[in-house]
Amino acid sequence: MSKVDNAQTVEQQYSDDKNLSIRISLHNKYSTNKYGYSNWIFDFYQFFNGCKILELGCGNGIVWEKRINRLPVGTNLVLSDFSIGMVELVKEKFKGNSNVSTEIIDIQEIGYSDNTFDIVIANSMLYHVPNLPKAVSEVYRVLKPNGKFYASTTGVNGMTKYLHEKLKEFNPEIDAFGDDSFSFTLQNGNDILSSKFNNINVYEYKDSLEITETVDLISWILSTNSMSEIDKSKIVGLDTFFGRCKDKNGIIKIPKQAGMFVAVK
Numbered sequence: 001m002s003k004v005d006n007a008q009t010v011e012q013q014y015s016d017d018k019n020l021s022i023r024i025s026l027h028n029k030y031s032t033n034k035y036g037y038s039n040w041i042f043d044f045y046q047f048f049n050g051c052k053i054l055e056l057g058c059g060n061g062i063v064w065e066k067r068i069n070r071l072p073v074g075t076n077l078v079l080s081d082f083s084i085g086m087v088e089l090v091k092e093k094f095k096g097n098s099n100v101s102t103e104i105i106d107i108q109e110i111g112y113s114d115n116t117f118d119i120v121i122a123n124s125m126l127y128h129v130p131n132l133p134k135a136v137s138e139v140y141r142v143l144k145p146n147g148k149f150y151a152s153t154t155g156v157n158g159m160t161k162y163l164h165e166k167l168k169e170f171n172p173e174i175d176a177f178g179d180d181s182f183s184f185t186l187q188n189g190n191d192i193l194s195s196k197f198n199n200i201n202v203y204e205y206k207d208s209l210e211i212t213e214t215v216d217l218i219s220w221i222l223s224t225n226s227m228s229e230i231d232k233s234k235i236v237g238l239d240t241f242f243g244r245c246k247d248k249n250g251i252i253k254i255p256k257q258a259g260m261f262v263a264v265k
């Protein structure tokens with residue numbers, strides 16, 4: 001089973017937003033914390049008049065859709081991703097917003113001069129990057145002194161741990177979502193960021209999933225780049241297996257662990 005920073009599978013995975021949308025829908029439908037992860041993330045951002053913001057690995061930009069008007073006067077937002085498909089999507093979505101531009105950028109090589117941005121954002125994407133030290137060093141380089149870096153990510157004690165154990169129980173040949181699948185987590189992120197940043201804080205978002213339709217969980221599993229290429233004969237009966245994981249109320253309870261690093265240059 002491939003790790004989530006395998007460059008080829010990451011490119012295939014995000015050629016468009018089909019897989020990402022499947023995963024976002026599961027969280028929207030079944031998360032127990034109704035405040036919402038995106039709302040929580042946006043509460044951290046300290047925008048100010050005239051600030052320059054760069055988002056890396058922005059995906060389909062869905063989190064900006066209802067929040068783009070929160071940008072203060074004179075703000076300039078660059079939404080970027082290394083996937084042409086994602087950049088085409090956000091370009092179309094925000095074509096009416098003159099303060100938003102879109103660009104193809106690989107976080108490992110950011111084509112901007114030193115000290116350009118007040119804010120850099122990289123949500124749920126650092127674990128896909130093969131050369132993390134280079135990515136962190138690039139982010140640091142393009143930030144202005146006192147600029148802020150916001151990086152949300154997953155923790156090792158959430159959904160992937162649960163699924164790793166359940167899938168092994170279902171079929172011992174399936175070895176997906178193990179501890180070493182994610183290279184940037186809530187647990188090791190501080191060490192990775194401290195190669196450049198001194199001032200780092202981490203915050204955790206409390207949440208879990210209560211899933212009623214096993215088909216939604218299986219779609220989520222198959223949308224990931226760890227499982228997208230699995231031999232389908234290995235998962236025959238998975239639906240029935242997850243059916244048996246439901247409690248007496250017909251709910252599969254799954255823990256989540258996610259959060260946000262805020263690092264200041």
Ligand SMILES: C[S@@+](CC[C@H](N)C(=O)[O-])C[C@H]1O[C@@H](n2cnc3c(N)ncnc32)[C@H](O)[C@@H]1O
Nearest residue numbers: 014057058059081082083106107123124125128
């Ligand atoms: C899980 S999605 C997250 C999307 C969005 N940030 C969000 O939170 O909804 C990861 C995104 O990172 C992008 N990505 C992966 N590796 C990248 C790299 N080296 N540089 C820039 N973007 C990358 C993918 O194309 C994908 O759109």
